[in-house]
Amino acid sequence: EPEVTQTPSHQVTQMGQEVILRCVPISNHLYFYWYRQILGQKVEFLVSFYNNEISEKSEIFDDQFSVERPDGSNFTLKIRSTKLEDSAMYFCASSRRRGGYNEQFFGPGTRLTVL
Amino acid sequence: DAKTTQPPSMDCAEGRAANLPCNHSTISGNEYVYWYRQIHSQGPQYIIHGLKNNETNEMASLIITEDRKSSTLILPHATLRDTAVYYCIVRVVSGETSGSRLTFGEGTQLTVNP
Numbered sequence: 054e055p056e057v058t059q060t061p062s063h064q065v066t067q068m069g070q071e072v073i074l075r076c077v078p079i080s081n082h083l084y085f086y087w088y089r090q091i092l093g094q095k096v097e098f099l100v101s102f103y104n105n106e107i108s109e110k111s112e113i114f115d116d117q118f119s120v121e122r123p124d125g126s127n128f129t130l131k132i133r134s135t136k137l138e139d140s141a142m143y144f145c146a147s148s149r150r151r152g153g154y155n156e157q158f159f160g161p162g163t164r165l166t167v168l
Numbered sequence: 169d170a171k172t173t174q175p176p177s178m179d180c181a182e183g184r185a186a187n188l189p190c191n192h193s194t195i196s197g198n199e200y201v202y203w204y205r206q207i208h209s210q211g212p213q214y215i216i217h218g219l220k221n222n223e224t225n226e227m228a229s230l231i232i233t234e235d236r237k238s239s240t241l242i243l244p245h246a247t248l249r250d251t252a253v254y255y256c257i258v259r260v261v262s263g264e265t266s267g268s269r270l271t272f273g274e275g276t277q278l279t280v281n282p
Contacts, residue, residue, distance in 0.1 A: 057211070084268065096212060096255075098269040109268050144211045148268075157270060159211030 055079045057160035059145050065166045066135055074130045074163045076145030085128045086146040086157060087120065089113070096144070102128065135167045172256045177277040180250075186243040188276050190256030193237040199260050201232060203241045204270070205252040212255065212272070215241065246280045253277050 058077045066072050078085050087099040100110040102120050119131045128147075132139055142162040148155040173191040180186040192201065203215040216223055216230045218239070223230045229242040243250055255275040 086268070088270075090209075095274060096206070096270075096272040098271065101268040111269070142209060146211070156214040156217075157212075159213065162209070162211050 057145055057147055057158050059143075059160040059163050061163060062161070063164045063166070065168065068137055068167055069134050072132050072135055072165065074132075074143050074145075074165070076128045076130075076147075076160055077126050078128055078145065078147030079158055080126070082147035082149050082158070084108075084148045084155070085120075085122070086148075087130045088144045088146065088159075089141040090144065090162075091138075091141045099130070132165075135165075137167050140165055140167045172258055172273055174254070174256050174273065174276045176274065177279070179279050179281055180243075180246045182248060182280050182282050183245055186246040186250065186278055186280070188241040188243075188254050188256075188278060189238065190241070191238045192256070192258045195236050195258055196260075199258045201230065201236075201239050202257040202259055202270075203228070203230065204255045204257065204272075206255070206275070207249075207252040212270075215254075246278075248280050248282065251278060251280045 057079055060075045064072055085102045088096050089099055090096045098111050100114045100120055101108045117133050121129050142164050144162045145160045146157040148157045171194060200217050200219050202217040204212040205215055206212045216225055216228050218230045218232055220232055220236055232239045253275040255272050257270055
């Protein structure tokens with residue numbers, strides 16, 4: 054069964070450093086998402102992406118964040134200058150369609166630890 | 169999207185049915201009820217969704233009341249692997265222009281006991 058994959062599974066970085074989290078969505082999916090979950094808190098939407106542009110973003114997704122689909126398979130989330138409060142699990146998801154009845158399929162997540 | 173209310177936790181014996189309730193009294197006519205679950209820090213997993221009719225798939229059944237103000241997710245024969253946080257999410261469905269985000273609440277921590 055196709056699945057969303059994410060790398061790395063765990064990333065440790067120093068405050069102020071840039072990190073890139075990588076995701077490979079399911080191959081025939083067209084819509085891509087990033088969510089995050091701070092330890093012990095709710096899963097929060099960050100951004101959705103379609104046709105090489107952001108289609109929706111939350112208030113969390115500020116100028117420190119960017120997303121890109123650099124090739125036909127990868128979808129990345131970049132945090133330019135990490136802060137302690139960016140420590141969280143980051144989940145990538147994909148769906149065949151955007152709205153409607155679409156199911157979002159989630160990856161296993163990347164645990165980001167900012168020191 | 170309409171607000172949902174779920175109990176914070178529930179227990180269920182292995183092999184028995186787990187019935188997880190969700191209140192969504194402000195649901196509107198174009199909103200579907202979705203259920204996802206999250207097994208300990210893994211990515212959320214889609215379970216089922218419905219509008220007004222009861223739905224069943226290989227994972228679960230979804231019972232929606234006639235007034236659509238509440239629903240129940242049923243896991244017919246719960247196993248230890250069903251221990252997870254279960255999220256009830258109400259989303260507008262109006263074609264491709266509807267919102268894309270999933271808004272997760274606190275969910276219900278279901279613990280299946282041996």
